[in-house]
Amino acid sequence: MKFKGKAWSMLMLLVIVAVVAAGCGSGNNNGGANAGTDGKGTKPAAGSKNGNNVVVGLNANFITLDPHNAGDTNSISGARSMYEGLMGFDENMSLKPVLAESYSISDDGLVYTIKLKQGVKFHDGTDFNSEAVKINIARIQDEKNNLRMRKSFAKVATVETPDANTVVITLSEPYNAFLNKLAMGLMISPAALEKYGEKIGQNPVGTGPFKFKEWVEGDRLVVEKNADYWQAGLPKVDSVTFKPVPENGSRTAMLKTGEADFIYPMPTEQVNLLETDKNIVIDKTDSTIVRYVTLNTMKKPFDDVKVRQAINYAIDKDAFIKVVKSGLGSALDSSMSSKTQYYSKQEGYGYDLEKAKQLLKEAGYPEGFSAEIWGENDSETMKGMQFLAQQLALAGIKLDVKSMEGATLSDQINSAKTPEEAKIQMWFVSWSPSSGDADGATRGLFSSEMFPPAGSNTAYYKNDNVDKWIAEANKSIDANNAKSIYADIQKQIWNDAPWAFLGVDQVISGKRSYLEGVKVYPDGSVNVREAEVKQ
Amino acid sequence: MGRYALQRLLGVIPLLFVVSVLVFMFIHLIPGDPARLVAGKDATLEEINGIREQLGLNDPLWRQYIDYMGNLFKGDLGNSIRSGLPVSEMLASRFMPTIWLTIFSMVWAVIIGVLIGIISAVKRNKWPDHVGMITAISGISVPGFWLGLVLIQVFSVQLGWFPTGGVDSWSSYVLPSLTLGAGIMSMLARFSRTSMLESMREDYIRTGRAKGLHEFVVVGRHALRNSLIQVVTVAGLQFGFLLGGSVMVETVFSIPGLGRLLVDSIAFRDYTVIQAELLLFATEFILINLVVDLLYGVLNPKIRFDSN
Numbered sequence: 001m002k003f004k005g006k007a008w009s010m011l012m013l014l015v016i017v018a019v020v021a022a023g024c025g026s027g028n029n030n031g032g033a034n035a036g037t038d039g040k041g042t043k044p045a046a047g048s049k050n051g052n053n054v055v056v057g058l059n060a061n062f063i064t065l066d067p068h069n070a071g072d073t074n075s076i077s078g079a080r081s082m083y084e085g086l087m088g089f090d091e092n093m094s095l096k097p098v099l100a101e102s103y104s105i106s107d108d109g110l111v112y113t114i115k116l117k118q119g120v121k122f123h124d125g126t127d128f129n130s131e132a133v134k135i136n137i138a139r140i141q142d143e144k145n146n147l148r149m150r151k152s153f154a155k156v157a158t159v160e161t162p163d164a165n166t167v168v169i170t171l172s173e174p175y176n177a178f179l180n181k182l183a184m185g186l187m188i189s190p191a192a193l194e195k196y197g198e199k200i201g202q203n204p205v206g207t208g209p210f211k212f213k214e215w216v217e218g219d220r221l222v223v224e225k226n227a228d229y230w231q232a233g234l235p236k237v238d239s240v241t242f243k244p245v246p247e248n249g250s251r252t253a254m255l256k257t258g259e260a261d262f263i264y265p266m267p268t269e270q271v272n273l274l275e276t277d278k279n280i281v282i283d284k285t286d287s288t289i290v291r292y293v294t295l296n297t298m299k300k301p302f303d304d305v306k307v308r309q310a311i312n313y314a315i316d317k318d319a320f321i322k323v324v325k326s327g328l329g330s331a332l333d334s335s336m337s338s339k340t341q342y343y344s345k346q347e348g349y350g351y352d353l354e355k356a357k358q359l360l361k362e363a364g365y366p367e368g369f370s371a372e373i374w375g376e377n378d379s380e381t382m383k384g385m386q387f388l389a390q391q392l393a394l395a396g397i398k399l400d401v402k403s404m405e406g407a408t409l410s411d412q413i414n415s416a417k418t419p420e421e422a423k424i425q426m427w428f429v430s431w432s433p434s435s436g437d438a439d440g441a442t443r444g445l446f447s448s449e450m451f452p453p454a455g456s457n458t459a460y461y462k463n464d465n466v467d468k469w470i471a472e473a474n475k476s477i478d479a480n481n482a483k484s485i486y487a488d489i490q491k492q493i494w495n496d497a498p499w500a501f502l503g504v505d506q507v508i509s510g511k512r513s514y515l516e517g518v519k520v521y522p523d524g525s526v527n528v529r530e531a532e533v534k535q
Numbered sequence: 536m537g538r539y540a541l542q543r544l545l546g547v548i549p550l551l552f553v554v555s556v557l558v559f560m561f562i563h564l565i566p567g568d569p570a571r572l573v574a575g576k577d578a579t580l581e582e583i584n585g586i587r588e589q590l591g592l593n594d595p596l597w598r599q600y601i602d603y604m605g606n607l608f609k610g611d612l613g614n615s616i617r618s619g620l621p622v623s624e625m626l627a628s629r630f631m632p633t634i635w636l637t638i639f640s641m642v643w644a645v646i647i648g649v650l651i652g653i654i655s656a657v658k659r660n661k662w663p664d665h666v667g668m669i670t671a672i673s674g675i676s677v678p679g680f681w682l683g684l685v686l687i688q689v690f691s692v693q694l695g696w697f698p699t700g701g702v703d704s705w706s707s708y709v710l711p712s713l714t715l716g717a718g719i720m721s722m723l724a725r726f727s728r729t730s731m732l733e734s735m736r737e738d739y740i741r742t743g744r745a746k747g748l749h750e751f752v753v754v755g756r757h758a759l760r761n762s763l764i765q766v767v768t769v770a771g772l773q774f775g776f777l778l779g780g781s782v783m784v785e786t787v788f789s790i791p792g793l794g795r796l797l798v799d800s801i802a803f804r805d806y807t808v809i810q811a812e813l814l815l816f817a818t819e820f821i822l823i824n825l826v827v828d829l830l831y832g833v834l835n836p837k838i839r840f841d842s843n
Contacts, residue, residue, distance in 0.1 A: 061799065063618045071575040146585045148575065201619060217620060217628055218791030219702060245700060245789040249684045253699040256692050407567030407804050414571060434577065444577050453571075454580045 047535055048514055049258040052238045054531050056518065057245040057260035061218050066201035067186035068140050068149040071434075077526040078242055081223050082123070083186035083206030086114055086133065086167075087179050093288065093339050093436035093522050095179050099128065099187060099207065101165075109174030109477035112182075116165045120230045122189035123211045130161035135190040137169070152181035152435070174475040176482045180341070180437035209235040209529050218244065236517070236532040255280060255510050261533070262518045264509040264526050268326035271508060279513050286330060287507045288337045288441070288522045289432040293373065293388065293500040294459040296426070298419045301369050308497035309349075310359035314395040315388065316351040321503050324384045328508060332501040335442065335493045339522035342438040342473075342486035346494040349501065356395045368396020374412070375428040377403040385428050388500070399426070414453040419460045427458050430505070436523055438486045443470050446493055459498035466492055543825050547818070554817040555607075555810070559600050562809050568592075569616045569804040590616055603810065613807040617800070622811045625796065629780075632702045633792035636715060636784070637777040639708050644716035645723060645770055649759075652727025652766075656735060657754055667724060674721030683714040683787035700789035711788040715781055719773045726769050730762035737761070763834050771827035775820045 058074050067079040088098035097103065101115040120128040137159050140149045155175045160168040171178065192205035204212045207230070210223035224239040243260065245251040248267035252274065254260035266274075266282060274280050295302040295311065302308055317331035334346045360368060373388060375381040382403050389399035404412065416422035433440030444455045447470050448462035466489055473485040494501075507520045517530035570587040571578070587593055591602060606613055612622035648671075655667035690710060691699040698707050734740065735758050743753040780794025793812060800808040831838045 069619075143585075146582070146589055148578075148582070151579055151582060198619070216791070217618075217625055218796065219628075219632075243701065243789065244791075246795070247684075247787045247789070250687060250700050250787055250789055253684075253687045253692050257695060257699055259691075259699055405567075406802060407572055408565075410571060411566040411568060414568070431576075440577065453583075456576055 048261060048512065048533050050241075050261060052533050054237050054240045054262065054515065054518065054528065054533065055254075055260045056240060056242045056526060056528065057251045057254050057263040058242055058526070059244070059246055059248075059251065059265055061244045062215065062221055062242070064201040065204045065212070065215060065221070066147075067188065067204075067206075068136075068145075068147045069201065071148050073524040074242075074244070076434075076523075078221050078223075079186060079204065079206075080208070080525060081210045081240060081242075081528050082204045082208040082212055083188065084208050085183050085186045086116075087183040089183055089436060089521060089523075091285075091519050091521055091527070093341070095183060098183075100182075103179075105477070107477070109176075109475070110171050112169040112171070112178065114167045114169065116167065117230060118165055120207050121228060122192070122207055123205050123226060124189050124191055126189055126191045127164075128187065128207050129164040130167045131164070132187060132190050133167045134159045134161055135193065136185065136187050139188075139193065140185060149185055152184060174477055176474055176476050176479075177341075177435070177437040177439040180435040180440075184435045210240060213239065220244075234530065235528075236530070237528075240528045240531060242526075252510070255512070258512060261515045262509065262511040262526070264507070264520050265524075266508040266510040268328050268508065271326070271328065274510060281511050281513050283509050283511070283520065284328060284506045285520065286337060286339055286522060287432065287505045287524060288339045288436055289430050289505040289507075289524065290332050290335075290337050290441075291329075291384070291428075291430045291502045291505065292332060293502065294424070294427045294429065295498060295500060296422060296424050296458070296460055297462070297496075297498050298422070298460040299425055301363065301365055301371075302425065304363045305496060306359045306363035307365065308500075310356040310363070310395065311392065311397070311500045312349040312497050313352045313359065314356035314397070315391050315500055315502065317349075317502060318351070319391075320384070320387060323387050324380065325503060325505065328506045329503045330506075332503050334490045335446070335499070335501075336433070336438065336490070337441075337504045337522070339436070340433055340438060340441045341436060342483045344483075344487035344490045346490060348494070349497075353394055360395060360397075365396075368398065370398040370400065371425045372400045372402055373426040373428055374402050374404065374409060374424060376406050376409060381428060384502075388428065413458060416452060419451055422452070422460065424458055426500075429458075431456070432523060434523065438482070439470075439474055442486070442489060443474070446470070446489070446498070461493075461496065461498035463492060463496060540825065540829060543828070547821050550821060551814065551817060555604065555814060556600070558810055558813045559596075559603065562804075562806055563596060563599075565804070567804040569806060572803050573617055603807075612811045615800075615805055615808050617803045617805045617808075622807050625808065626793070626811055626815065629791055629793045629796045632790050633778065633780045633785075633794070635702075635708055636711055636781070636790060636792060637774065639712035640716035640719065640777060641770065641774055643712065644720035644773075645766075648720040648723030649727045649766060651720075651724040653731055653754065653759060655724065655728040656731035656758075659732065664728075668728070671721040671724040671728075674717040674724075677717065679714050679718065679781075679783050680787060682717060683710070683784060686710045686714060687787070700787070702790055707788075707790075711784050711790060714787070715777065715784045719770075719777075722773070723766060723769060727762060727766050730765040731758055734758040734762040760834060764831055767827055767830050767834065771823050771830075775823045778819045778823075779816045 060074050062078050063072050063075045064070055065079055067083045070076050070079050084098045086100040087095050090096050099117055099120060101117045103112060103114045105112055116130060122128055137153060137156060139145060140147055140153045155171045155173060156169055157172040158170045162168060187207060188200060189205040193200055196203045209226055209229045211226045213222040213224045215221045221242040222239060225235050229235060245254060251263045252267060252270045255263045271282055275282055295308050297303055321327060321329045334343060336343050373385050375385045385401045389401055392399055413424055431445060444450050445457055446461050446466055448467050450457040451460055452458060469485050469489045473482050476482040476485060507524055509520045511518060514534050516532045516534055519527045521527055570583050570592055574583045574586055591599060614621055615625060651667040651671060655664040658664050687699050690696045697709050701707050740753055740758055743757050780792040782794040782798050785792040785795040797812050
């Protein structure tokens, strides 16, 4: 029996060793793990683990690779690695010709004559020419296809192709943001459209620096070098693999081990820790993403401009950036970010609690009031709302924080068919114009035609001048004229304060030090065109 | 037994029908408009209505249900509202990672869990029992999310033994299986210990020992077999849960499995994907229950299946 007893104990020891080894290991090594940026252990060497192939870790799945129907930033990043438009953006969201060689706009702003780059081929070997442009625009405009891009091309009346390298696009009315919209209309091979039909979203064929290799939904998108790319010297890497890695900690770990060469977004809470690692470089740049609270200007007490201004004075924006955004961002000083076209900086609304109280008194609320603030239920939004509740409480405004799941919240806002039915008082939210244009950052948010459910003017803001100016700016032919109109619009909105203006996000990415050329644009899309591995 | 199994299998059909009605009703009851979510926040009303029309969301609910079931009988699960991809393809690509993760987690959890349970029961109140039960309690108490991140930190970042995530190779499954199996291993250890202790008190164990049977035979053959029924029940249930995909483990380890797909689909009210996934889970659960019931008979021949 004695022997048997020992045998059982030995067996238990074995089992425990097998299972607990992991646990003990974590206990012993965990301390080192947090400080483990000093090159100890078997950490990857400075060179790339992936050779001349680049792995990019992103936070969410790709939804579609159909560039005319992509709405989420990641799908746009994926599409832009393979597709190009007549126009494109540089890293400051400024427009530049891509597949267009040059363009001219008629004096009445209606006719865009575009000369195309010659010798450009789609990945399937067919020629890129004016006919291809015509077919692409026709596809976007076709009501039956119901593509996301359609509204951007709604003002296109005709597309003519006088020769293979010239396209003449005539608009039904002048449209100042049209070049931005052209930058979003990426060119698909007509032969591939014919071949794949509706399945083009799974079989991309463009003119871009990378060709489609494979897309395993939820796991990875792999694009490989387009050896016949029209720009000599590009691309400099053999392939790019995009991987959705939703968990912040795991995405950071991938960068640390070198499994990923580039990650976006870089979790803000990890920035300080990784900045000391010599193998990792962190890039921060201002984005087009603005954060604000809409104040329902048709509901008491927000119908009084003094109340809305008081709220703007009562919020310490620098503290907001520090507390809610971990110090990574800047104060919002207009209705749009400095990276958006025709931005014009505004002054005022510095933190001044006394002035806020004074304004509330003048408006007839010397003791403050109570209101509801809505927002989504992710942790950062909830933190933001708690912060605002705390700040406004100092001015006597008691906020009841209501966080809701995204789709439910959207329903709450859009189920009101008229401003009178609307229950919304305050909404903590963000916005980013998808094509970086001032119209996209203004019309949907401040035009009185855009009250929910038609648009996102959740402040129910109505100012006849702003309405008139938005239309004028849209039709303006001269860029300087448009700029001055948008300056007026921003000034008026700033003074009317339909929002509590809060902050501008930074886009933060992390990369291994040997990687060059991968950039996150202010709209949050990742651009890999010039990616290069320096061994 | 064959007849019993067949009858049970046929019984699945009305059950699935009820499940399909309930699922359809509930997902349409939760607030949120898929068309608006798909169209994006800068969409025009016209665009949203176009999408709604295209998806048949303007039809009365009963009509939508009949259309859905009609397609289902033809083997067509429809296309995802959000991405337009065929749901059957999406489920197929998400199914395998979840299956592998489930199998790996269950295999080690069952073997180690039952072993700990046996040893703890045999060495009751001695140090192996204490160590075993401390391990089990730790396994249950440690949050999987935390365990996953710690395993990544140690075994991927520090030691570089395993990848941080993904499903590129078999080694990718090691850390997620450890994370996912830890709680189940612990639960099984506790269950098998209790159930072994009960069996060990039975008369036939005393008889066995009195006959002079080797202790390993007494424990392994007589006590263990009789206590396995409880273990099989618990393991079967857990297996069913795991097949539904673990959102937590799939998220931490970037595994493209069914759990993450379901959560993403719910956020976007992707009705077709949610419906298909829930029907799949219901089917899996029913089948596993059937297998568990049949296993009872194998473990204890006294249990008979009466098809009447």
